Amino acid sequence: MLLEALIKIAILIGGLMTAAAYLVLVERWMAAWIQGRIGPNRVGVPLTRIRLFGLGQPIADGLKFILKEEYVPAHVDKWLYYLAPMAILTAALAAFAVIPFGSVLPPDVSFPGGEEPIQLVVAPGIDVGMLYVFALSSMAIYGVTLGGWASNNKYSFLGGLRSSAQLIAYEIPLGLGILGVVLMTGSLRLEEIIGAQAQSGLWFAFSQPLGLLVFSVAACAEAGRLPFDLPEAEQELVGGYHTEYAGMKLMMYLVGEFLHMITAAFLIVILFFGGWHLWGVTGSSNDVNWFQAIARILVLVTKILLVVLLFMLVRWSWPRFRFDQLMALAWKVMLPLGLVHLFTMAVLSEYAERWAGGAAPWVIVGVGWLVAVAACLVAGTLTAVSTGNQAIRE
């Protein structure tokens, strides 16, 4: 049992760290492409002229971070200054304990004393998986607030406060977006949520578009990606809570934030796009052969990559919100939309079977889209988010 868990943890952390490093490279390529530049394409094999499209860049970046001077300003609160980046990275990594990175392996292989078949998740059978991810994402607030406070610098502190307010505000729509899925599957286990979509073949993205919208926007805000990157806002606001950090500690912050985005991509794919399921390729039961087992991993990874690419495209396409717009979006738009979604799904999960019988899935899809479009139209006309550039007067 212990050995099995340790091996899975090693695979997961190794994979995640490598993926994070290379996704940064992808992001820089994407930025260059959007801005009409060439981007990092030079670092290849050292001491030769082989460039390899710049694939050596993440290694060079990592070396730079490690070799940089570990400068600690004299005025900081030492203990909390060291604790904060550790807290954010630990929370970001620990969330992956319940997130499946595949389905199951065929019964040909097994660990002595372990469960059969081997499930591709570090801690299988956690009944509160979804809530566990939530708990850890709420722990990330500590890293941000404490980092800002411990830096003993007003810019950092204000950055920390801004960021915490944003994270707390968007946690509520994040939860409301998930509840529809939980209602329909009746389980908080991520494996079972994927299983339910694979069995029916109907991904929740089709039946719950409003939930997908609310959840994606909230997840983007939780990850602090560009339309919502008020916490940092390098250009106007110095860099927020990690202004006073350098070297490895800064890297821990940056990796932690990047992992939040990857977590968000995992959750969007698992909750709304069927996880490892693809019609006609992966099958839907737990009896798998090797082809299906590997296909499931590849399908999951591909979907996650697509969502991550979408996040990056969004980052380099849109300007950032003003802080009052950000808060208005959370409390006046996303929260009501989430409540409408929850109400619709609660009614449908209770009455769709009874009213429509065999046609229930179609009723759910139809009503889901109808409510989503109507709610978005109403929200768009009712909420007058101020877009002018004047000071707000009440």
Add this chain to the structure above:
Amino acid sequence: MNDTPASDAAVSAVEATAQTFDRGDVGWIAVAVVTGTLGLWLLLPPSGAKRRLSGMVLMIAALAVLGAARLIPVGDWGYDAMYAVLSGLTVVAAVSTVTFRNPVYCAIWFALTLLGIAGLFLIDGAQFLGVAIVVVYAGAILVMFLFVLMLANPSGRAAYDRLSWEPWIAAPVGVLLVAIVTLTYHQAFDTGDTAPLPSASTEALADGVLANQHVARLGNQLFGRYLVDVEVAGVLLLVALVAASAIVAAAPGEPNNSKRAARGERP
């Protein structure tokens, strides 16, 4: 989740404690309580480095006495090790919460206490409670505290941070509470001459908190048997929310800052 009314459980807990006192542990417990009280008093705020050091030594001694007297290994070494680490962490963090002078550090220690408690819930199979305590307390309520503390006098130099109120009442009551809870808890596992407590039979546990689908069962209980309680709690929260908004909206004599800023005045 058990069917025993709370009063029965309380009565049996008291009986269990009384029986334990009869069995001659009273000496050890008294030693632990006296040492712990003294240690906690020495640790409490108006204290210098020497007092704090001696207080720490005394607290460790008290915990060691209490642990040695009452800790009964379950037999599974992994569980025992996790239990010892988590409970030790929880108690140390809890003591630090009340003894540190800087309020921000106190809040962080409190967060660590909550994490320790969540871990204890998790290793005993109460997954929902363990995760809920982190989401609700550590993730929401404590963050609000932290905001206020950070904006208040931050470095623990305010007068109200430098002394503790009623240390001679607080210290013994706290230590006594830990001693009684430890005794009661281990009474349930003691298979000696006393009958086990009626609440913790294996079948009930397997059917309840340890069940595979325990969130679903918890939901059934909450929205079936305890529906009224849940709704009362919900209404209470709503009332508090409405009241808070009303207070904010009708704060007397407090001109709105943004209005004053718009008129060009300084707040």
